[in-house]
Amino acid sequence: MSVLAAAPTEIYESGDSALRVVAISEASELNWLTVHGLADWLESCGAEGLHGAVPTYDSVLVEFDPILVSARQVRAFVKLGLLELGRSAASAAAPREFDVPVVYGGEYGPDLERVADHQGISVEEVIRLHTGKTYTVRCLGAPAGSPMMDGPAFPKPVPRLKDPRLSVPAGAVAVAGRQAVIAPASAPGGWCVIGQTPLSVLNIRREPLVPYKPGDILRFRQIRAEDFSGFVGMELEPRAVEPHALEPLTSGAQP
Amino acid sequence: MxxxxxxxxxxxxxxxxxxxxxxxxxxxxxxxxxxxxxxxxxxxxxxxxxxxxxxxxxxxxxxxxxxxxxxxxxxxxxxxxxxxxxxxxxxxxxxxxxxxxxxxxxxxxxxxxxxxxxxxxxxxxxxxxxxxxxxxxxxxxxxxxxxxxxxxxxxxxxxxxxxxxxxxxxxxxxxMDSDLLVDVTDGPDVAEFGESGELLFTSEYAVSGRSNHIGLRLGGELPERTSSGEVLSRGVPVGAVEVPSREELLVLHRGRGVTAGYPVLAVVTSTGLDVLAQARPGDKVRFRKTTVAEATAAHRRxxxxxxxxxxxxxxxxxxxxxxxxxxxxxxxxxxxx
Known part of the structure; x- marks a missing residue:
């Protein structure tokens, strides 16, 4: 990653224990890099009383203990962090890639047809658009560290359900607005569920609890409903970086 | 031992x-x-x-x-x-x-x-x-x-x-009473509610039985958002007061999902969250506006x-x-x- 000039920001009070920092440049990519860079800096600066930061697309919620640190001091940390971002070259780790097998439609994706109807395209076209894109994990959201991503190139934003479901199963692959997501755990939800992955995403016995982090790359791949059970029990894991991917292949190197 | x-x-x-x-x-x-x-x-x-x-x-x-x-x-x-x-x-x-x-x-x-x-x-x-x-x-x-x-x-x-x-x-x-007074500060999106935001301080709200550790649902006169359009998911603080539906006010508590796409009208103070933690279904809630400085002072006391x-x-x-x-x-x- 090249030298990053931080986007201009605005800081809003969000109660007595949090601030919201919003990046307001015209460039959404720069806004995203700024709020994630700031969150990383705040995490690593080790300031007493800072609980942590929740970065999303263009904003980051900075949480603190108001007994140990004042909102004014946290503002000063934020400004310092933004200056540091502009000054130093951010060296982000190379993104890892994840392949996500998905059964679309039917019981696995109860809203697939609704989405197709609303978009005025066929079900096949919805699947083609959803699988035809490389997704960058923008942030970890609710519930349970969901990978929040920019959605597929649908003609229009996808409206949320009027009556949110009381329970959406783990592995649900959903879209709403211009966003896409996988649900790591069963939870209530108002997004349109178009499919489900049989892989388990969340593992509370290991840290981190979900295998991806912001900046990593996901791809969706259609599988048949009859193949669903074959994947059950397997975990979502980054695609292995094969040694020969780093060097040019020499002929005859593979058996 | x-x-x-x-x-x-x-x-x-x-x-x-x-x-x-x-x-x-x-x-x-x-x-x-x-x-x-x-x-x-x-x-x-x-x-x-x-x-x-x-x-x-x-x-x-x-x-x-x-x-x-x-x-x-x-x-x-x-x-x-x-x-x-x-x-x-x-x-x-x-x-x-x-x-x-x-x-x-x-x-x-x-x-x-x-x-x-x-x-x-x-x-x-x-x-x-x-x-x-x-x-x-x-x-x-x-x-x-x-x-x-x-x-x-x-x-x-x-x-x-x-x-x-x-x-x-x-x-x-x-x-601990059945009439609760809860302090809030202005939320980061208070401007999106225009004058109707004042309703929060003039109305009385009733705690719904559907309340839990994720959030309290309160019935009463609801402020209305004047702006429209999709909000990108953002981190929301514990204590965020939102108006997600036409029926109820939602006050997020410590079990809240960390991101959401609703504008935040107000935020309950740290001491106010303790008051809400003890709210029973049917209890009455009134909100009182304070500042971050006053809220922090009360918390420290x-x-x-x-x-x-x-x-x-x-x-x-x-x-x-x-x-x-x-x-x-x-x-x-x-x-x-």
Whole structure:
């Protein structure tokens, strides 16, 4: 990653224990890099009383203990962090890639047809658009560290359900607005569920609890409903970086 | 020597602490004791660190048996506490002998009580906290027959004359009524509600039965958003007041999903969140506007009370030898004033 000039920001009070920092440049990519860079800096600066930061697309919620640190001091940390971002070259780790097998439609994706109807395209076209894109994990959201991503190139934003479901199963692959997501755990939800992955995403016995982090790359791949059970029990894991991917292949190197 | 208790009637009780502060970064809510003041007070009264695991009891009756000598403290909602059949004081340390039953009954005002045990409770952690997370399926919900281990046993500490209560530490107890006054500061999106935002301070709201640790749902006159359009998902603070539907106001509590796409009208203060933690379905809530500076000052005053309490407890426990002489027997008269 090249030298990053931080986007201009605005800081809003969000109660007595949090601030919201919003990046307001015209460039959404720069806004995203700024709020994630700031969150990383705040995490690593080790300031007493800072609980942590929740970065999303263009904003980051900075949480603190108001007994140990004042909102004014946290503002000063934020400004310092933004200056540091502009000054130093951010060296982000190379993104890892994840392949996500998905059964679309039917019981696995109860809203697939609704989405197709609303978009005025066929079900096949919805699947083609959803699988035809490389997704960058923008942030970890609710519930349970969901990978929040920019959605597929649908003609229009996808409206949320009027009556949110009381329970959406783990592995649900959903879209709403211009966003896409996988649900790591069963939870209530108002997004349109178009499919489900049989892989388990969340593992509370290991840290981190979900295998991806912001900046990593996901791809969706259609599988048949009859193949669903074959994947059950397997975990979502980054695609292995094969040694020969780093060097040019020499002929005859593979058996 | 470690201690042990056996749960006989769990009601609705979990082992928790002050929360998973590292959680939000990974998409997990902070969770933890909803009434943080009462939870801290219970641990301080039991001679523990503020963040030690303790039991949160919500609404229903609870009973347990000590299988070793222990020292406990019960805070939170007013209730009837008996130890070995004797009426005992809430908001004070209470000595429990091996074989005695601790019974907590009759939570009618307020909703949540906290039971801390000297030496705290052994429980599994996730990202450094024992607090249950219902979404990821983590936590220790107590059941009949659950055995909890404490790191210490404390020999009986009893006033030798007339069995009077041993401790009178005189802590400020939070008021618990069915009319709640909750302080809020302006939210980051208050402008999106225009003048209707003022309704929050002129209306009275009723707590819905669909409220829980994730959020409280309140019925009443609702401010309306004047802007429209999709909001990108953003981190939302605990205490965020939102208007997601035409029916109810939503106030997010410690179990809240860390990101959401609704504008934040106001944010409940730290002390206000403790008040809401004790709200029962049907209770009336009024909101009062304050500033971050005033809210922080109020929060610090309340914490200062707890620091004074900690000093008194340390002094008394030092005199009684609690924590240093586990086999302490009856007290010299001089130690009981």
């Amino acid at each position: 470690s201690g042990e208790i056996l749960i006989q009637q769990p009601g609705n009780a979990v082992v928790t602490d002050l929360g998973r502060t590292r959680g939000p970064r990974f998409g997990l809510p902070v969770n933890g004791a909803l009434d943080q003041y009462s939870a801290r007070a219970a641990n301080i009264l039991a001679g523990n660190l503020d963040n030690h695991p303790l039991v949160e009891i919500t609404a229903l009756d609870f009973r347990m048996k000590a299988t070793t000598d222990i020292l406990i403290a019960v805070t939170g909602a007013p209730l009837t506490l008996t130890v070995g059949g004797r009426p005992s004081s809430q908001w004070e340390p209470v000595s429990v002998r091996a074989g005695e039953t601790v019974s907590i009954r009759g939570i009618h005002r307020g909703l949540r009580a906290y039971l801390a045990i000297h030496g705290s409770i052994e429980a599994e952690t996730l990202l450094g906290s024992v607090a249950p997370d219902t979404v990821v399926g983590f936590g220790l919900q107590l059941k009949e027959g659950t055995r909890l281990l404490t790191r210490r046993s404390v020999g009986p500490v009893r006033q030798p004359y007339f069995d009077l209560p041993l401790f009178r530490l005189g802590l400020d107890r939070p008021r 309340s914490r200062a009370h707890l620091e004074t309490l900690r000093e008194s407890v340390n002094t008394v426990f030092g005199l009684l030898g609690i924590g240093c002489r586990p086999q302490w027997q009856d007290l010299p008269v001089a130690a009981c004033s």
